[in-house]
Amino acid sequence: xxxxxxxxxxxxxxxxxxxxxxxxxxxxxxxxxxxxxxxxxxxxxxxxxxxxxxxxxxxxxxxxxxxxxxxxxxxxxxxxxxxxxxxxxxxxxxxxxxxxxxxxxxxxxxxxxxxxxxxxxxxxxxxxxxxxxxxxxxxxxxxxxxxxxxxxxxxxxxxxxxxxxxxxxxxxxxxxxxxxxxxxxxxxxxxxxxxxxxxxxxxxxxxx
Amino acid sequence: xxxxxxxxxxxxxxxxxxxxxxxxxxxxxxxxxxxxxxxxxxxxxxxxxxxxxxxxxxxxxxxxxxxxxxxxxxxxxxxxxxxxxxxxxxx
Numbered sequence: 001x002x003x004x005x006x007x008x009x010x011x012x013x014x015x016x017x018x019x020x021x022x023x024x025x026x027x028x029x030x031x032x033x034x035x036x037x038x039x040x041x042x043x044x045x046x047x048x049x050x051x052x053x054x055x056x057x058x059x060x061x062x063x064x065x066x067x068x069x070x071x072x073x074x075x076x077x078x079x080x081x082x083x084x085x086x087x088x089x090x091x092x093x094x095x096x097x098x099x100x101x102x103x104x105x106x107x108x109x110x111x112x113x114x115x116x117x118x119x120x121x122x123x124x125x126x127x128x129x130x131x132x133x134x135x136x137x138x139x140x141x142x143x144x145x146x147x148x149x150x151x152x153x154x155x156x157x158x159x160x161x162x163x164x165x166x167x168x169x170x171x172x173x174x175x176x177x178x179x180x181x182x183x184x185x186x187x188x189x190x191x192x193x194x195x196x197x198x199x200x201x202x203x204x205x206x207x208x
Numbered sequence: 209x210x211x212x213x214x215x216x217x218x219x220x221x222x223x224x225x226x227x228x229x230x231x232x233x234x235x236x237x238x239x240x241x242x243x244x245x246x247x248x249x250x251x252x253x254x255x256x257x258x259x260x261x262x263x264x265x266x267x268x269x270x271x272x273x274x275x276x277x278x279x280x281x282x283x284x285x286x287x288x289x290x291x292x293x294x295x296x297x298x299x
Contacts, residue, residue, distance in 0.1 A: 028295075031295070032295050032296075035292060035295060035296045036296075037296075040289060040292045040293060040296065041289065043288060043289075043292060044285040044286070044288045044289035044292070045285060047284045047285055047288040048281040048282070048284055048285035049281075051280050051281050051284040051285075052277055052280070052281050055276075055277060055280065086288055089284070089287060089288050089291065090284050090288075093280070093283060093284045093287060094280075097280070097283065098276065098280055184225060187225060188222055188225045191218055191221060191222055192222065195218060
């Protein structure tokens with residue numbers, strides 16, 4: 001998912017920066033309204049977990065890698081706007097200090113992982129209410145795994161378009177590869193997310 | 209006992225999936241390498257303090273990998289906590 005420097009064209013980098021800046025600014029303003037003393041340490045704890053989860057990369061073979069994003073988990077637990085903000089900060093730390101994703105490609109990674117990941121998860125959660133999975137555990141597992149796969153596939157679609165616009169690779173070459181890989185990653189992410197959410201529900205974590 | 213079995217099955221599923229993904233990824237060549245070479249982008253030219261750690265690096269340099277993971281996790285949690293606290297301050 002983390003795209004390094006030197007792959008995408010300058011036009012794509014500028015276009016994604018133009019998308020990322022207003023969305024992150026809006027997320028900042030919205031998150032400001034939602035902040036409380038209880039949610040801050042929880043966001044920080046989840047950020048640490050997501051940082052570690054994103055460090056384990058599987059090279060996919062088109063200049064990018066597959067890994068857990070944590071966008072669905074964050075959106076489920078702390079809401080979409082705070083999630084975008086937290087994921088953006090995690091991506092900035094990863095790019096500047098740990099060279100995970102390029103510094104110039106940072107807006108691209110913010111759009112793909114933070115914005116698309118969290119907003120698609122939010123839309124999915126709005127469409128399929130939290131009450132659905134309460135009664136039957138299997139339905140809850142299915143809902144979480146599907147949500148994770150959908151959030152990853154939305155990001156795959158955008159990544160494929162970015163590669164195509166940059167003239168690096170054909171749209172379908174990238175999309176087919178990402179579609180296959182991110183479905184597998186989504187299954188793993190969904191299982192981990194379900195285990196974490198089940199645990200958080202037991203300890204009555206905020207927003208659940 | 210039933211819960212333990214479920215947890216064990218979930219762990220086996222996750223580990224098998226991860227192993228399969230890693231095996232698949234390591235067998236597939238990277239077509240973007242040539243693009244990177246053309247643009248003369250080298251990892252050592254990056255702005256970052258540490259080089260990226262992926263699964264094989266963590267495996268071979270376990271201690272260094274663990275340190276990087278711990279530093280990164282504490283750093284991200286600390287920075288995010290500080291920024292969110294600052295955001296809440298005007299209230």
